Amino acid sequence: MIFSSFKINEEEKIHVQIEQHIKDSIEKGLLQKGSKLPSTREVSKVLSISRNSVISAYEGLESEGIIESVKGKGTFIAVENKSSKGDLYIDWENMISDYGNICEKLDVVKNELPWKKGMISFKSIAPDESLFDLEEFKRAFLNVFSIEGDKLLNYGYAKGYKPLIDYLKEYMRKKGVNVEGKDILITNGFTEGFDILLSTLTNQKDIIICEEPTHNTAIKIMKSHGLNIKSVKMDADGINTKLLDKTLREEPAKLVYLIPSYHNPTGIVMKGEKRKEVYEICEKYKVPILEDGFNEELLYSSSHVAPLASLCAKGNGIVYIGSFSKILFPGLRIGWVFGDEKLISKLESVKRARNIHSSFLDQAVFHKYMESGAFKRYMKKIRKHYKDKYNFTLIQVKKYIPHEYILGEGGLHIFIKLKGVKGRDVLEECYKRGVVFMPGDIFYSNDYGSERIRLGFSRVSEEDIEKGIKIIGDVVSEITDKNKE
Numbered sequence: 001m002i003f004s005s006f007k008i009n010e011e012e013k014i015h016v017q018i019e020q021h022i023k024d025s026i027e028k029g030l031l032q033k034g035s036k037l038p039s040t041r042e043v044s045k046v047l048s049i050s051r052n053s054v055i056s057a058y059e060g061l062e063s064e065g066i067i068e069s070v071k072g073k074g075t076f077i078a079v080e081n082k083s084s085k086g087d088l089y090i091d092w093e094n095m096i097s098d099y100g101n102i103c104e105k106l107d108v109v110k111n112e113l114p115w116k117k118g119m120i121s122f123k124s125i126a127p128d129e130s131l132f133d134l135e136e137f138k139r140a141f142l143n144v145f146s147i148e149g150d151k152l153l154n155y156g157y158a159k160g161y162k163p164l165i166d167y168l169k170e171y172m173r174k175k176g177v178n179v180e181g182k183d184i185l186i187t188n189g190f191t192e193g194f195d196i197l198l199s200t201l202t203n204q205k206d207i208i209i210c211e212e213p214t215h216n217t218a219i220k221i222m223k224s225h226g227l228n229i230k231s232v233k234m235d236a237d238g239i240n241t242k243l244l245d246k247t248l249r250e251e252p253a254k255l256v257y258l259i260p261s262y263h264n265p266t267g268i269v270m271k272g273e274k275r276k277e278v279y280e281i282c283e284k285y286k287v288p289i290l291e292d293g294f295n296e297e298l299l300y301s302s303s304h305v306a307p308l309a310s311l312c313a314k315g316n317g318i319v320y321i322g323s324f325s326k327i328l329f330p331g332l333r334i335g336w337v338f339g340d341e342k343l344i345s346k347l348e349s350v351k352r353a354r355n356i357h358s359s360f361l362d363q364a365v366f367h368k369y370m371e372s373g374a375f376k377r378y379m380k381k382i383r384k385h386y387k388d389k390y391n392f393t394l395i396q397v398k399k400y401i402p403h404e405y406i407l408g409e410g411g412l413h414i415f416i417k418l419k420g421v422k423g424r425d426v427l428e429e430c431y432k433r434g435v436v437f438m439p440g441d442i443f444y445s446n447d448y449g450s451e452r453i454r455l456g457f458s459r460v461s462e463e464d465i466e467k468g469i470k471i472i473g474d475v476v477s478e479i480t481d482k483n484k485e
C-alpha cells in the first residue's frame with residue numbers, strides 16, 4: 001500500500017500532503033505509469049482521515065494530469081517517472097553463453113527460409129493433424145480426468161506416470177526387447193531424452209559417432225554439448241559398417257547414435273543382418289548404442305524389423321529412445337528412454353533437476369488413449385494413408401526432378417541427391433515461386449550434403465505435392481542447363 005510510509009503532519013493541509021506523497025512516490029519510481037491507486041474510500045479508512053481530503057487530493061492531481069480516473073475501473077497514474085533510475089541496461093548479446101549461441105546458430109526454425117501463407121511447404125515431417133482421432137482422445141481425457149483429475153493436477157514423479165511406464169515396457173517387450181533389469185524414463189519427446197542422456201553421460205570433447213547424414217536436432221544437441229562428432233557415411237542400406245569399425249578402432253568413442261528405422265533424413269531402414277553386424281561391432285569395442293526409434297511404427301511393409309535393442313538380450317549396452325511424434329500428437333511432447341535400470345535412475349535425477357517431471361495430465365490421457373485400443377485402430381488407418389502418399393510423392397519425384405539417386409523406403413519424407421546442383425540454389429529460386437523445403441546440408445555435421453534436399457509430404461495435399469514437385473523439377477533443370485552454358 002503506497003500510504004504505508006505516509007505520516008501526517010499538523011502544519012500542512014492533508015490533501016496537499018497526499019498530493020505531495022503521490023508525486024514523491026512517482027519520483028522515487030514506487031508508482032509507475034498505469035499503476036492503480038487505492039480508492040478514496042480505502043485511503044480515508046486506512047489513514048483515518050476525511051474522504052473529502054482524499055477526493056480533493058485526487059482532483060488536484062488529476063487537474064495536473066498526473067493521475068486519471070477511468071469510469072468503473074478506478075484511478076491510475078498517468079505520467080512516466082522522468083527522473084527514473086529504472087534504466088538498468090544490459091547488453092544481452094555479450095552475455096550469451098557458448099551454449100546459447102550454438103543453439104541459436106543451429107536453430108533451423110529461425111535461420112531457414114520461413115513458410116509464408118499460400119506457399120507449398122515440404123519442410124515439415126510432422127504428422128497430418130487432420131487424421132488425429134480427436135473424439136477418442138477427448139473420451140480418454142474425460143475418462144481419466146473424472147477418475148484421477150485431482151491427483152493429475154498435483155506434482156507427480158520425475159520418472160513418469162506409472163501406468164504409462166508399465167504400458168511402454170510391455171510395448172517394448174512386444175517389439176522383442178528383453179525388459180528384465182530395464183526401466184523407463186518419460187521425457188518431453190525424443191529431444192529431451194537425448195539431451196538428458198548426453199548431459200548424464202558425456203563431457204565436452206567426448207567422441208560421439210553418428211550416421212552421416214543425421215537428425216538435425218540431434219546435431220544441434222551434440223554440438224551444444226561440445227561433443228566431438230564423428231559421422232560415418234551411410235550406404236543405401238544404412239551405416240557403412242567398415243567405416244564404423246575403423247572409426248571405433250581409431251579412437252575410443254563414448255556413444256554411437258543411430259536411427260535404424262526410417263532414418264531422418266534418408267528414410268533408410270537398416271536390414272536385419274546389418275543390424276546384427278552393427279551390434280557386434282559396438283559389442284567388440286564395448287561402446288554403448290543410443291538407438292532412436294522415432295519412426296519405427298511407420299512400418300509400410302508387413303515385415304517387422306525388430307529394434308537394435310532386441311539384439312541386446314541379456315546385456316545393457318543399448319539405450320532406446322522412443323517417441324510417437326511422427327504419428328501421434330507431437331504437441332503432447334511425450335517420449336521415453338528405455339535402458340538399464342541403474343542408468344535410468346541417474347537420468348531420473350537429471351530430469352528432476354531440470355523440470356521436475358513431464359506433465360502428468362498429458363501422460364495419463366495419452367496412456368488412456370493408447371490402452372483403449374484406439375491407437376491400434378489409428379495406426380492401421382494412417383499406415384495405409386502415409387504409404388499411399390509416400391508412393392504418390394515418389395512417383396512425382398521420379399517423374400519431375402532430375403536426380404542422381406533417391407534414398408529410403410518410407411517415412412514422411414523423401415531424400416534426393418541432385419546431380420551437380422546445389423540444394424540451396426534450388427531452394428532460393430523455388431522460394432520465389434512459392435515452394436519451400438529443407439536443404440540437405442542441415443543434416444550434416446560437416447560441410448557436406450549441399451546437393452541434397454529433403455521433401456516432407458505428410459501435410460501437403462496430393463494436388464500441391466504434384467504442383468510443388470514440378471516447380472522444384474523445373475528449377476533443377478534450369479540450373480542444370482545454366483551450369484552447362
Ligand SMILES: Cc1ncc(COP(=O)(O)O)c(C=O)c1O
Pocket residue numbers: 125188189190191192215259263264292294323324325326330334335
Ligand atoms: C530422428 C528423429 N528422432 C526423433 C524425432 C522426434 O523428436 P520429438 O519426440 O522430440 O518430437 C524426430 C523428429 O523429427 C526425428 O527426426
